[in-house]
Amino acid sequence: MDDIKCIAALIYPDFMSLDVVGPLQVFASANVERNRQGLSDAYRLLMLSEAPGAVRSSSGMRMVADAAWRECDPGTLDTLLIPGGIGETRQCENLPLLDWLRSAEPHVRRLGSVCSGALILARTGLLDGQRVTTHWADVETLRQHDRLRVDSDCLHTYDPTAGNRNNHMFTSAGVTAGIDLALALVEADLGRSMALAVARRLVLFLRRPGGQAQFSALLAPEPSRTPRLADLLEWIPAHLGSDLSLEALASKANMAPRTLSRVFASELGIGPARYVERIRLEAARALLQDAQASISTVARLTGFGHPENLRRVFQKHLSISPQEYAERFGQEISHA
Known part of the structure; x- marks a missing residue:
């Protein structure tokens, strides 16, 4: 494959590490499976933040941003993922970031969110009129954006066959639903057999049955x-x-x-x-x-x-x- 797709994840102080690591590992595992078949990498992974360097996640672990988002040419990105985390609230008020996302949207093939990252995208206005979801605990906050069609019980809204923006912009539910989303993106890019191979390697369902309302209720909210x-x-x-x-x-x-x-x-x-x-x-x-x-x-x-x-x-x-x-x-x- 000559055209390596760049998969970028935004990271910011107090982001949820699993929202980034989970989906990126799916894409990295797709590369591994292709290499096992004698094929070249399909994906290049990139992390963007306010500035290059280490960024502390909400767990205390630090991940290293490769570049500053403001200096990144969106035209070089295939897919841009926005994670959630307790630092999401501050990013909803980060006007330069919101402006950059608005300017980037027409140039990236796919723009999506994981977990409460949907709240950041919602603040840009780019999700207006769309079916969206987020972590079950943040659904009511998302509903405050009255131009959105909030689905509180789905794992993600990506649909590669849809004749609308759901194959360009999409959202996903709580934390591990980002992995479900990434598998769907790999399937759209590389076919069902490759997505199945990745799912088997990572011991995952290719498509989990049911929605998200059932995966977290036993844990009391903070x-x-x-x-x-x-x-x-x-x-x-x-x-x-x-x-x-x-x-x-x-x-x-x-x-x-x-x-x-x-x-x-x-x-x-x-x-x-x-x-x-x-x-x-x-x-x-x-x-x-x-x-x-x-x-x-x-x-x-x-x-x-x-x-x-x-x-x-x-x-x-x-x-x-x-x-x-x-x-x-x-x-x-x-x-x-």
Whole structure:
């Protein structure tokens, strides 16, 4: 392949390292697979920041930027990825960066985001009118951009066959969804067999079933993001088999039921019942993946009671039955 595609990732103080390392490793692994076949590299990887040199991620690890984005010719880039991270808020106010992204957009073949990097792209206005997604915890913030069509339950919005901007500009959901996105980009560039080879090498699904709503709910949000609910959200996963009705939760939180509902809506963007359902679903998924119990026992332990209740919730959120989920993701288990 004579035309090596340059895949660039923006990094900035307190970016999420996995948002960058995960997708870039997919492209690097595609090079390895091609080399195994006697073919040349398909991709060149580049990291851009405010200035060349080390940049500290939110984990404390440092990654080295190859060049300053302001000095980079966007015409030399095939794909530009914008990661998320706790430093994203500052970048949303970085006017020179936003201007550079706007000027770069017509010149790069593909421009996309990983996780909360969508919030940076949203501030440029380049996503207006498009279907977009982001990390589940940032969906409500993204909805504040009223010109966007926010899909809270998909892994990414890249569609190489779409007759619209979704094959030029796209977004992806929380953290590891950036890997799903990168696999889709490799498949579009190099074909399904190469994408499968990369997925096998990295022990990944080429296409994960389901959306993103199901992958993170068991982890309570950061206390600083939900100050009035922090104790309750920590308590819920340890008491899934208990009465988690609105009245019971309100009593535990020392609030009136209507007040608790308002606080949930304000701090989480969903109601208590929906939150509890998703926490129970996550716990059931974990038990089925590890083959720790039968489906009927899983239903009882996670507070669904009857297996039919568990089945309805799985179909509602994942479009798959508990048994099919267990067969796909876990070990064989009993129906008893």
